[in-house]
Amino acid sequence: MTASQLESWRRTGLLPRHRRRGLGRGRGSVVDAVDPLVVESAAALARHLRQGRDRRLAVLKWFAEAGTPPTTPGTVPVPEPPVAAVREALVWVLQRSASQRLVEFARSAARASEESQDALYAAAGQLMRPYRGRANPALVRAALEAGGDVPAEVGGPDGRSMVHMAAAIGLGAQEVGADALAEAFAVFGMFGLTAEDWAQMLSAAKRGEGPELDWGLLQQNADLVTRVQRASDEELVRAREVLVGLRGFYGLYVLHGLLLPDTPAQAALRQRIDDLGMFPFLDHVIAINPSPRQLAETLAIFLEPFFDNLYDALMEQFATDPDIFHIPGDETGVVGFGRRWMRAMEELANGRRVVNDGADHQDPGEGALVQVG
Structure with a gap:
């Protein structure tokens, strides 16, 4: 790094300055001691800010690194980047994401003609990539152990049915219909519910035979940019903690399919995830080594209290039996x-x-x- 780079980072608020002491009138100032926080912050920026990469992407990589527990004992923790810079970077990335563009397109279509509504479906079909879920790790493990064919993908609803979700955001759930929305909800696989299950629940709610559904929440929560802008500094940091923690639990679940030795503690964690029907959803949103753009979208999703509660539930199970890497009877x-x-x-x-x-x-x-x- 160069002196001009350091000064540029200071001007943008990414890097604090060393404390200086005045030498008296006309004699300038001097740095008595190098601040380790400044040094480690500069080192983190230098690791992630390569030529051609926008500094906001580097800030997100730095934020992710600061939230990852060090793997080597005695390692100096990575300092946190300024949260204001993190928020700016998140908003900048999300404003350019396909999901946010679709939300804005949907809102404009709702105020326009029927032809614009048709264009919304066409745009959603282009922006929504089909989701191909990972096969259940238990099935993969069984196939490996038996010497059979390993399933590559899980069967289920086509991710393109998510266009109905985009239409509901812009046009309203009533315009889309319960059956179409049920297909969209089933893509995530949450709670182990199928499209038929969702259709029955939505139809029951429409008839007044179940809990009333607040469709305004769907439209409100779809706007990830606004969600990040409204979140407090503490909520952004907590969302990162939830993301890192759920990524670890998801990773353990996936590695079970790659012959990771099983233990009672691991089995209990997988069972807790299965009881909540959350593996398909975690598989949908979590990347083991996310890009800054993937990090931004997932972090915004995990601002929702539901995922905070999911993380707490799994941490509670982990605290009950933390010996995830201890095989019963093996003293080594x-x-x-x-x-x-x-x-x-x-x-x-x-x-x-x-x-x-x-x-x-x-x-x-x-x-x-x-x-x-």
């Missing part, structure tokens, strides 16, 4: 856990798989083997 603990997983992956790569998954202490090559693929 995490070391034995890691060795067992490495052995399973080596056998898989070599076209072999130990069928007797309970043989924790067998040497590689022992046990019944089956051919994979």
